[in-house]
Amino acid sequence: MIAAVLFWVALCIVGHAYVGYPVFMAILARWRGRDPLCGDHAPTISVVLAVHDEEARVAGRIRDVLAQDYPAGRLEMLVVNDGSRDGTSQAARIDDARVRVIDLEANLGKSGALNRGVAAANGEILVFIDARQSFGPGALRALVAPFADPSVGGVSGELVIGDGGGNPGLYWRMEKRLRHDEARLGCLHGVSGAIHALRRELFVPIPPGTVLDDMWTPLQTLLAGHRVWMARDAIAIDQASHDLAEEFHRKLRTLAGNWQLIERMPVLLSPLANPVFLAWFSHKFLRLVVPWALLVALLASAWAPGPFYRLAFVVQLLAYAGAALGWARPALARRVPLLPAAGMFLMLNSAALLSLPASLAWDGNRLWRKH
Incomplete structure (x- = not known):
């Protein structure tokens, strides 16, 4: 009896997280969702790029930003060189008055470098980017347009893989749809680290060693009473990683950062103090x-009496075997419907399973993880 109860409780947790909540938000967004009042205006912006050992990419990234269709006199770019050991500082010093390079002798980590960049910024709007991606046409204008609405405090762009013309996997289509619905309801609480913006007066310094600056910033914006929007036309383009181990460790680091964020923002655990x-x-x-709920469901179905639970146990084992194949052999999985999504599901949940011990063992001295 206890095993059967545990099985259904665990199943309800999984069902709410991946089905019930997204469906509820989709219905609510259609009924009560609201888009911000966007305007064709061009506020002064400060693009902040924190880099560490990016000699090979930094100049190209700077030129990519400056090539955007945005008034030159209303854009500045601050490149914070966080104690690089290569020629990043020299490579970043291109011949353009809009670019300022801030050299930090000590390696502070991304959060510390961003704090330094913001302290030196002059723009009304802060734009945060990474070195690895490039911008799609009109990305900056699309990113700042929602700030015409005074209720908007932060805006996330959208990260796409390749040229944006491909067919993203089922998992990521669902995830992007959920984020869009959350944005329409005023409860979007995470942004893309590759492209997001913030009103300068709403910036709260990021504690040293914070992994998820792209969650710290929007959550602080929401706590200040402003909404965070998702501008889907503001596109940052990245290339898919073909290194499965690298992709797994990237997800593990991100998920471990969620545990760190709970420790640094305990207000998140309060239904009364946390507006989202x-x-x-x-x-x-x-x-x-x-x-953990998936593990409980598997073990409970093995222990619970009756043919239904025997069948549930076998079905779970077969599903995990298929998902493992989809994770380990993505090229093969693409030939089978739903198998890539199953592989992504298994990979993310394996990383989530290890995220708590990883966060407890986190080496705070390793400030940058290079991809």
Whole structure:
């Protein structure tokens, strides 16, 4: 009896996180969602790029930003060289008055470098980017347009893989749809680290060693009473990683950062103090709990009496075997419907399962992880 109860409780947790909550948000967004009032205006912006040992990419990234269709006199770019050991500083010093390079002798980590960049910024709007990606046409204009609405405090762009013309996997289509619905309901609480913007007066310095600056910033914006929007036309383009181990460790680091964020922002655990508690709890926290619920469901179905639970146990084992194939052999998995999504599901939940011990063992002295 206890095993059967545990099985259904675990199944309800997984079902709410991946089905119930997204469906509820989709219905609610259609009924009560609201888009911001966008305008064709061009506020002064400060693009902040924190880099460490990026000699090979930094100049190209700077030129990519400056090539955007944005008034030259209303854009500045601050490149914070965080104690690089290569020629990053020299490579960043291109011949353009809009670019300022800030050299830090000590390696502070990304959060510390961003704090230094913001302290030196003059723009009304801060734009945060990474070195690895490039911008799609009109990305900066699309990113700042929602700031015409005074209720908007932060805006996320959208990260796409390749040229944006491909067919993203089922998992990521669902995830992007969920984020868009959250944005329409005013409870989007995570942004893309590759392209997001913030009103300068809303910036709260990021604690040293914070992994998820792209969650710290929007959560602080929401706590200040402003909404965060998702501008899907503001596109940053990245290349897919073909290194499965690298992709797994990237996800593990991100998920471990969620545990770190709870420790640094305990207000997140309060339904009364956290204005987006339901969204954060269902979208972020339960994603950390789901792998444990999946393990409970598997073990409970093995112990519970009756043919239904025997069948459930076998079905789970077969599903995990298929998902493992989809994870380990992505090229082969693409020939089978739903198998890539199953592989992504298993990879993310394996990373989530290890995220708590990884966060406890986190080496705070390793400030940058290079990809």
